[in-house]
Amino acid sequence: xxxxxxxxxxxxxxxxxxxxxxxxxxxxxxxxxxxxxxxxxxxxxxxxxxxxxxxxxxxxxxxxxxxxxxxxxxxxxxxxxxxxxxxxxxx
Numbered sequence: 296x297x298x299x300x301x302x303x304x305x306x307x308x309x310x311x312x313x314x315x316x317x318x319x320x321x322x323x324x325x326x327x328x329x330x331x332x333x334x335x336x337x338x339x340x341x342x343x344x345x346x347x348x349x350x351x352x353x354x355x356x357x358x359x360x361x362x363x364x365x366x367x368x369x370x371x372x373x374x375x376x377x378x379x380x381x382x383x384x385x386x
Contacts, residue, residue: 298311300338303339303355303358304339304348305340313340315327316330316337318359319334319355319365322363324355324369334359335358346370
């Protein structure tokens with residue numbers, strides 16, 4: 296039985312392997328590709344729609360229990376470079 300997590304973007308439940316883990320390090324959002332970084336994590340479908348919804352609703356701050364503003368520029372750049380390819384099936 297695989298663990299189930301809730302996407303912070305669309306709020307639907309999915310298996311852990313179908314979602315990406317996002318963590319906050321020094322108030323900067325980082326994609327945790329191997330799901331091993333310490334601290335709380337927020338889970339997200341690797342789609343543009345879920346990322347946009349999470350950013351629009353400011354869901355990362357609530358999920359990670361961070362009171363101050365988060366720097367989302369790093370995760371937006373990673374989204375375009377890294378996991379955009381993962382969704383399309385290329386390496």
